[in-house]
Amino acid sequence: MKNTLARGGIEIIAVFLGISGGLWSEKQSELNKTLESEKTALVAIKESLIGDSTQIAGIVESIDKELINTNKFLMHLSKDTTLSLNSLNATIWDLMYFQYLPQDRSIYESQIQNAGKKIIQVDSVSQAISSVYDYYYKHLDKVFEMQYEVMAIATQNSFLNAGGYMDSKRFSITESLNFDQKKMFDKVLKNKKFISQVVIHYDTNFFIKNQYRRALWYVRRAIFYIEDYLNTV
Numbered sequence: 422m423k424n425t426l427a428r429g430g431i432e433i434i435a436v437f438l439g440i441s442g443g444l445w446s447e448k449q450s451e452l453n454k455t456l457e458s459e460k461t462a463l464v465a466i467k468e469s470l471i472g473d474s475t476q477i478a479g480i481v482e483s484i485d486k487e488l489i490n491t492n493k494f495l496m497h498l499s500k501d502t503t504l505s506l507n508s509l510n511a512t513i514w515d516l517m518y519f520q521y522l523p524q525d526r527s528i529y530e531s532q533i534q535n536a537g538k539k540i541i542q543v544d545s546v547s548q549a550i551s552s553v554y555d556y557y558y559k560h561l562d563k564v565f566e567m568q569y570e571v572m573a574i575a576t577q578n579s580f581l582n583a584g585g586y587m588d589s590k591r592f593s594i595t596e597s598l599n600f601d602q603k604k605m606f607d608k609v610l611k612n613k614k615f616i617s618q619v620v621i622h623y624d625t626n627f628f629i630k631n632q633y634r635r636a637l638w639y640v641r642r643a644i645f646y647i648e649d650y651l652n653t654v
Contacts, residue, residue, distance in 0.1 A: 458540050459540050459541055459542055460651065460654065461532070462532035462533060462540050462541070463541070463546070463647050463650070463651060464651070465528050465532055466528055466529060466532060466533070466550060466647065467644055467647045467648065467651075469525065469528045469529070470553065470640050470643055470644050470647075471644060473522065473524075473640055474637060474640045474641055474644065476522055477522055477633055477636060477637040477640060478637060479520065480520045480521065480522065480633050481630060481633050481634055481637065483519075483520045484519075484520075484626055484629060484630040484633070485630070486515075487515050487516070487519075487626060488623070488626055488627070488630070490511075490512050490515050491512065491515075491516065491619070491622065491623045491626070492623070493508075493512070494509070494512045494619065495619065495620070495623065497509070497610075498610055498616060498619075506602050506603060506606065509606055510587060510588050510602070513580060513585070513587055514587060514589075516572075516573070516576045516577075516580075516619070516622060517573055517576065517577050517587075518573065519568045519569075519572065519573055521561075521564075521565045521568060522558075522561055522565075522633075522636075524558050524561070524562075526554060526558070529550070529554045533550070533551075543650055545646060546646045546647060546650050549639075549642055549643040549646040549647075550643050550646075550647070552639055552643070553636075553639050553640055553643050557635070557636045557639050557640075558636070560632065560636070561632065561633070561636055564629060564632045564633070567625065567628075567629065568629060571621070571625055572621075572622045572625055572626070572629075575618055575621075575622070576618050576619065576622045579612075579614050579615045579617075579618040580609060580615055580618075582614070582615075583608070583609045583612035583614065583615040584605065584608050584609055584612075585605060585606075585609040585615075586600065586605060588602070
């Protein structure tokens with residue numbers, strides 16, 4: 422009787438251990454799949470962020486150059502320096518066009534947002550990534566609107582409304598239509614609305630530059646967090 426009970430107890434323990442072992446194996450397999458998905462997602466996102474950081478750094482550099490050129494333009498207006506007609510024309514073109522970040526959120530959305538479960542296991546890494554995509558990139562959308570509406574379009578309209586025109590490399594209005602470019606600039610550069618808009622454009626560009634610099638810091642921070650974590654797994 423005792424032997425029968427002993428055998429029964431051993432069988433129960435064996436069954437329990439078998440179930441526990443099966444559950445552990447299943448959870449371990451699921452964890453391994455999650456870790457593999459995490460690594461795939463982080464590598465893809467890191468590569469995307471590296472590309473973005475290069476573009477943002479280029480935008481900051483471009484704004485720096487525009488600020489220098491605009492400052493020279495303002496100095497020309499105040500008679501502190503004299504720019505050639507070609508330089509004045511180039512500066513106007515510089516004020517009309519700008520660089521911005523064409524965001525590609527597809528990798529982040531497919532790998533993280535639409536995954537259906539938490540892929541990134543470490544909160545600090547997850548938060549560093551989400552701060553870029555869910556906050557700073559959305560903020561840069563608003564920055565783009567300022568670049569477009571408050572600066573480029575507003576400056577262009579004020580220049581044209583003041584009687585200005587722009588020569589291009591492909592077609593020179595001055596040469597082809599025999600327009601007097603010097604006379605045009607003499608008139609436009611005395612227009613108070615245009616001058617006021619250039620000053621607004623100049624001041625706003627400092628704010629725009631700082632927004633991109635701040636976004637760049639957080640992008641590089643996310644890249645660092647990802648690389649640091651990947652080196653430990």
